[in-house]
Amino acid sequence: MAFFLLASVLIGSLVLALAVVNALLAQASFRVKDLSDRVGSLSQGYERKQLRVAELSAPDRIARQAHRLGLALPSSEDVHVIEVPRGAAAHLGGRGRATGGSLPEAVTGGSG
Amino acid sequence: MIRPPLGRLGALFTILCLGLAAILVRLVFLQVRDASAFQSLGAEQRVRTVDLPARRGSILDRHGRELALSLDANDVYGDPQLVTDSSGTAERIAPILDLPEGLLARELARDTSFVYVARQVDRDVADRVKAMDLPGIGLLDAVKRYYPSGPMAPQTLGFVGVDGTGLEGLELEYQRQLGGRNGRHVMEIDPQGHLIPQATNLDVAPVEGDDLVTTIDREIQYRVQVALKEAVEGNHAKGGTVIVLEPHTGDILAMATYPWFDPNRFAEAPASYRTNPAIVNVYEPGSVNKLVTISAAIQEHVVKLKKRMLVPDRLWVDPYWFSDAHSPPTEPMTVGDIIAQSSNIGTIKIAHELGSTKLWDYLQRFGLTRKTEVGFPGEVGGILPPIGRWTPASMASIPIGQGVAVTPLQMAAAYSAVANDGVWVQPRLVRGMVDPAGQFHPAARPVSRRVVSDATARTLQRLLAYAVDAGTGTLAQIPGYWVGGKTGTAQIPKEHGLGYTNQYIASFIGFAPANDPQLVVAAIIDRPVTEYGGLAAAPLFKDVARFALARLRIAPEAKPPIPPHALSGP
Numbered sequence: 001m002a003f004f005l006l007a008s009v010l011i012g013s014l015v016l017a018l019a020v021v022n023a024l025l026a027q028a029s030f031r032v033k034d035l036s037d038r039v040g041s042l043s044q045g046y047e048r049k050q051l052r053v054a055e056l057s058a059p060d061r062i063a064r065q066a067h068r069l070g071l072a073l074p075s076s077e078d079v080h081v082i083e084v085p086r087g088a089a090a091h092l093g094g095r096g097r098a099t100g101g102s103l104p105e106a107v108t109g110g111s112g
Numbered sequence: 113m114i115r116p117p118l119g120r121l122g123a124l125f126t127i128l129c130l131g132l133a134a135i136l137v138r139l140v141f142l143q144v145r146d147a148s149a150f151q152s153l154g155a156e157q158r159v160r161t162v163d164l165p166a167r168r169g170s171i172l173d174r175h176g177r178e179l180a181l182s183l184d185a186n187d188v189y190g191d192p193q194l195v196t197d198s199s200g201t202a203e204r205i206a207p208i209l210d211l212p213e214g215l216l217a218r219e220l221a222r223d224t225s226f227v228y229v230a231r232q233v234d235r236d237v238a239d240r241v242k243a244m245d246l247p248g249i250g251l252l253d254a255v256k257r258y259y260p261s262g263p264m265a266p267q268t269l270g271f272v273g274v275d276g277t278g279l280e281g282l283e284l285e286y287q288r289q290l291g292g293r294n295g296r297h298v299m300e301i302d303p304q305g306h307l308i309p310q311a312t313n314l315d316v317a318p319v320e321g322d323d324l325v326t327t328i329d330r331e332i333q334y335r336v337q338v339a340l341k342e343a344v345e346g347n348h349a350k351g352g353t354v355i356v357l358e359p360h361t362g363d364i365l366a367m368a369t370y371p372w373f374d375p376n377r378f379a380e381a382p383a384s385y386r387t388n389p390a391i392v393n394v395y396e397p398g399s400v401n402k403l404v405t406i407s408a409a410i411q412e413h414v415v416k417l418k419k420r421m422l423v424p425d426r427l428w429v430d431p432y433w434f435s436d437a438h439s440p441p442t443e444p445m446t447v448g449d450i451i452a453q454s455s456n457i458g459t460i461k462i463a464h465e466l467g468s469t470k471l472w473d474y475l476q477r478f479g480l481t482r483k484t485e486v487g488f489p490g491e492v493g494g495i496l497p498p499i500g501r502w503t504p505a506s507m508a509s510i511p512i513g514q515g516v517a518v519t520p521l522q523m524a525a526a527y528s529a530v531a532n533d534g535v536w537v538q539p540r541l542v543r544g545m546v547d548p549a550g551q552f553h554p555a556a557r558p559v560s561r562r563v564v565s566d567a568t569a570r571t572l573q574r575l576l577a578y579a580v581d582a583g584t585g586t587l588a589q590i591p592g593y594w595v596g597g598k599t600g601t602a603q604i605p606k607e608h609g610l611g612y613t614n615q616y617i618a619s620f621i622g623f624a625p626a627n628d629p630q631l632v633v634a635a636i637i638d639r640p641v642t643e644y645g646g647l648a649a650a651p652l653f654k655d656v657a658r659f660a661l662a663r664l665r666i667a668p669e670a671k672p673p674i675p676p677h678a679l680s681g682p
Contacts (some may be wrong), residue, residue, distance in 0.1 A: 044235060047183045054178040054260035059334035076654070081592030083670050 117653070158300045158308070165255045166292030169271055171283070173330040174543060178260055180269055180283070180375075185256035186238035188229040188249065188568070195220045197249030205249065208232065210636040220248070226343070226573050231274045232256040255281075259375045265333050267388035268326075268367050268488075268541065269374040279378075280386055282324060282541065284489045289545055292321030312497060322553075323546040327363035332356055335659040336366040340635075343652040344370050347618075347640030353390050353520050354575050354652065356630040356660055359528040359623065360557040362537035364486075365631070365660065367391075367521075370592035376615030392490040394517035395636070398602025399454045399645070400621050401480075401513030403526065406451055408474035409462045411568045420444035423458040428507035434460060437601065437644075451575045452583025454599055455511045463511035471511060472499045477563040478526040479536055485559075486539050513602055514612075524634035528620045531596075531629035534569035535562050577626035577671070587650035590623055590658050596629070597622020597653065599645035615639045620649035624657050630666050633657045 055061070066072075142150065171180040195201055202217035209230045211646065219227050232254050233241075244253055257272040270281020276291070278284040295318030300311035307313075315328075336354045344352045356366040369389050373381030387393070409415045423445045426435040436456050450458030463471055475481055475496060483493045495517040497506065509515035521539055529536035537559035547554045564572075576596035579585045584599040600619035603612035619636040623629035633653050640648035 019580060044184055044553065047181075051177065051181060051183060051258055051260055057177065058261040058264070059331055060264075063334070063338075073659070076591060079467070079591055079658075081668055083592075101318075 123525045124192060129350055129607070137550075138532035150553075158302070158311075160299055160301055162218050162253075162297045162299075164295035164297055164316075164318045165253055165276060166294050166638070167320045168255055168257065168272070168292065169223065169290040169323040169545075171290070171324045171326060173326060173328045173333075174365075176325070177327070177330050179264060179326065179328065179330065180257060180259050182255045182257050182673070183233045183487045184235055185254045186235060187231050187252040187254045188226050188238060188241055189252060190220050190229045190231055190237050191248045191250070192220050192222050192227060193225050193248070195246075201246050201249060201272070204244060204246065205229070205241055208237060213292070224270055229297050236348075243532070244598060261330070261334075263372045263374045264330065264337070265328055265367060265373045266372050266378075267303075267386065268328070269375060271378040271386075276583070281388060281488070282326065285487055288325050290321040290324055292548075293319040308582070310351060320548040322548070325543045325546060326437070326541055327358075327361075327365065327543050328367070329365045331658050332500055332656075332663055333366040333368065335663075336368045336444075336656050337372070339652055339655040339659075340370045341366050343480060343635075343637060343648070343655075344639070346638075347637055347642050347648045349640040349648070350638040351389075352635070352637040352652070355390055355520055355632075355634040355679075357524050357528050357634075359531035359537065359629055359632050361526070362525075362560075363543070364521075364537045364539055366656075367541075374432045376472050379637065387490070388488065390520045391484075391486060391488045392492055392519070394495055394519055396490060396514050396517050396605060397454075397523050397602035397618055397619065398513040398617065399459075400523055400527075400600035400619050401518075402451065402454065402459045402511065403530065403576070403598055404474050404480065405459050405463050405466070405471060405480050405511040405573070406447060407478070407530065407564050407568060407572055408470055409466050410571055411474075411564045412466060412470055414465045415447050415462055417447050417571065420446050421458065421461060423455055423461065425457070425461055425510070427457045429460065430504045432505055433510070434508050434512075438539070448575050448578050451598065452579040454579075454601075455585045458506045459511050468499060468507055470494075470501075471507070472564075475510075477561075479563075480522050480526060484521055484525055484539050486518075486521060486541055488541065492519060494522055504538035513600060517573075520634055521637050523619075524632055527623060527634065528632045529563050530569050530572045531623040531632050532569075533566045535560050536565040536632065573623075573626055573629065578624065580622065581671075583645075584646040585620060585622065585650050587646060588620055588653045588657075590624060590654055590661070593624050593657075593661060594626040594669065594671035595622055595624045595654075595657065599650060601643060604639070616643045618643060618645040618648035620645050620653040622653055624661060625666065625669060626671070627669075629662050630664060631657065633660070 113436070167184075168182040170182070173179055188205075192198065198220035199217045201220055202213050206213040206216045211230060216229065229249065234256070234538050238251050241249065255276055259266070259269065268281055269294070270283035272283050273279050276389040278290065281626050283290065296315040299310040300313070300581045302308055328471070336356060338353050340352050343349075348487055350590055351370055353362060354366065357364055365626050367388070367390050371385050373385045376384060398641070420441060421444065424442045426433050426641045434456055437454070445453070445455060445458050447462070449455070450462070480494045483491045485491070496510070502510075506515060525536060525539050528539070537560045540555065540558050542555050544555045547553065573596050577594055580588050580595045581596050588595055588597050597620055600617070602617045602619070604615045604617060605612050617636060617638055618640050619634070621632070621634040623632045633651040633656050635649040635656065637648045638651065642648040
């Protein structure tokens with residue numbers, strides 16, 4: 001009788017342990033699936049936002065918005081260029097050569 | 113005693129043996145000879161392979177902003193054999209998918225087991241279809257290409273077909289790198305279509321494509337397109353092309369051709385709009401080709417810059433009379449005057465002093481006889497008759513850019529060589545690739561070669577600046593900057609037969625600032641009513657260059673007060 005009881009308890013415990021392990025594995029598997037779906041969904045959301053940012057920052061859209069707000073590129077006649085003495089522009093941080101050293105040395109004058 | 117029926121037993125035994133032998137033979141046939149065929153048949157019935165499309169790499173501008181990108185999408189398919197009510201199904205999903213209901217109902221009633229209902233449907237739309245859970249309607253994974261700026265450099269970027277393969281432009285040229293590698297999902301299903309647990313269930317993940325970083329500057333490209341459209345429409349022209357190049361690097365900052373199309377709806381555009389004429393079409397350049405003739409003459413010391421030569425108003429070169437557009441009276445001109453006034457006769461006289469062999473040599477050196485190898489599908493080289501087939505008239509027409517055909521890019525690169533102090537740099541559209549791990553891999557350095565000396569190039573820069581200061585290119589002047597360039601007004605050859613039409617291609621190719629060129633702009637207008645390059649194309653150059661100079665933060669600088677045509681040259 002004692003042997004029968006012991007065997008039953010052992011077998012019962014083993015079956016229970018097996019069920020628990022199986023349940024845990026299944027739960028982990030469901031969680032992996034959930035996380036995987038979530039990653040997919042977030043990736044898609046990110047890509048959609050990336051597209052939206054690209055659409056919103058498109059120069060054509062910006063130009064239309066600017067035009068609506070009354071902004072426009074000036075025509076040549078509207079641009080007034082201030083002649084900076086040669087050499088002075090270097091202090092303004094421009095990229096153009098401003099030292100005058102690049103002036104064509106071969107220029108000897110003449111008319112045209 | 114009854115004798116056993118040996119005869120019948122023997123016969124029965126023989127029949128049994130034959131039967132067993134037949135079974136054995138059949139077994140050998142099934143299990144040995146035809147085993148692999150039956151295995152494959154069985155696998156076909158229960159194993160399903162689903163392609164997992166790889167995400168196509170994006171195309172970025174030089175600052176990393178998206179010009180083309182791909183998003184996950186779905187193809188919606190139908191199995192008409194499982195569709196219970198084709199009309200009802202069509203009525204429910206047609207409005208969601210924006211499809212004609214009648215056509216969809218007919219498709220779903222066809223005698224087949226698979227029809228595409230809609231391709232590359234946005235995920236949110238596909239989810240709405242899925243939520244209806246209609247019998248016989250299913251979804252497949254797909255990838256959809258988007259061009260968020262619409263018609264932004266469409267002929268350069270190209271476009272992608274519904275199967276995700278590049279069909280034109282950079283999308284086609286870099287298909288292997290952009291496309292990545294599709295993955296696959298292999299699974300076993302039972303006859304009812306249910307997944308068989310514990311059976312084969314294999315996933316091969318797709319490999320994403322690389323992102324392509326172009327040399328295009330999105331803002332400059334946009335401004336170029338706005339200016340080009342205005343110029344073409346304002347001149348009632350057939351079309352036009354603009355290229356903006358960085359002479360030191362060969363980077364193409366913008367490349368546009370009008371009319372263009374929206375690559376998001378490329379199928380609606382005429383085929384002629386979809387090609388990139390800047391690279392795949394040739395045209396007779398006209399007077400802009402005088403750059404090559406004069407470069408060669410200066411480099412070979414054939415002309416002295418201060419020397420004046422008598423230039424008649426017309427010249428007989430067997431079998432034609434050649435004249436200047438404005439037929440000025442016979443007058444002594446310097447090389448600077450010849451360039452500035454775009455004198456055909458003066459250029460022809462210089463070419464005769466140079467000789468055909470040297471002219472041919474310099475046309476080659478400037479890259480007008482071969483492809484630039486910019487890395488674009490369908491690129492063509494120039495068309496120049498072999499020197500052995502040149503006639504006397506060739507030595508009059510080719511120096512002034514007629515009887516020779518080049519691509520706009522070839523000619524822009526030739527001017528770029530002058531702007532780059534005599535070094536020709538291979539133009540390029542791609543800076544590099546970004547792999548899926550985010551690592552940037554720069555493109556190979558562009559090929560470069562010296563075509564004329566530094567001194568010759570600087571002299572040419574000043575001569576071309578004089579053409580803008582006081583010649584045919586005055587409308588290209590930009591307040592605050594010193595600009596160099598050359599106008600071109602080329603007659604268009606007849607499509608059939610010899611000779612020319614009375615229509616023109618107007619062009620202006622130039623650079624700025626002339627004393628230290630930072631960018632080259634080629635502006636070409638096809639058949640403007642204003643005809644002349646100086647009238648139709650020079651203002652377009654000015655518009656584009658003015659914006660690009662500001663965009664590149666190149667400071668204005670006063671130009672030298674003295675016209676350069678009298679400078680002492682080599």
